[in-house]
Amino acid sequence: LMPNLMLAADAPHAQLGKPRVVTVTSGGMYTAPLESCDFDPPIAQAGRNFDGVKLYAMHKRQQVALTEHWHRSYPSITFVSMHPGWAETPGVQNALPSFSAQMQGKLRTPEQGADTVVWLPSIS
Numbered sequence: 545l546m547p548n549l550m551l552a553a554d555a556p557h558a559q560l561g562k563p564r565v566v567t568v569t570s571g572g573m574y575t576a577p578l579e580s581c582d583f584d585p586p587i588a589q590a591g592r593n594f595d596g597v598k599l600y601a602m603h604k605r606q607q608v609a610l611t612e613h614w615h616r617s618y619p620s621i622t623f624v625s626m627h628p629g630w631a632e633t634p635g636v637q638n639a640l641p642s643f644s645a646q647m648q649g650k651l652r653t654p655e656q657g658a659d660t661v662v663w664l665p666s667i668s
Contacts, residue, residue, distance in 0.1 A: 548610065555618050564622045564665045567611045571627055572597070573604035597639045624664050628657030 551565065576598065608625050615623040630636065631652040637644040644651075 558620045566664045567625045570604045572601035576601035576605045578605050631657035
């Protein structure tokens with residue numbers, strides 16, 4: 545919700561430069577369909593066990609849909625949603641321990657994952 549509120553407040557100033565918004569997503573979003581009826585976190589739904597990986601995937605899918613909405617709503621602002629590539633991070637190690645173990649030494653470093661996030665806002 546906060547990115548949407550910040551964007552709405554800053555959008556009137558878009559003509560002052562070449563504004564860009566970069567959202568960082570995850571391949572996990574492909575495991576979660578976009579369902580408007582499932583916006584309540586699973587932890588808040590009676591009778592459901594909390595699944596942090598599922599909730600993360602669901603939020604990343606919603607983030608991409610929100611970025612697409614912003615693109616249509618604010619044509620003077622460039623919006624980009626990007627995946628930094630699979631990187632060896634504590635999040636991957638904790639959420640996907642067997643994948644992390646199999647891919648040890650083959651994944652990107654966090655710095656390599658951040659390079660595109662830093663580069664995208666700088667291009668014309």
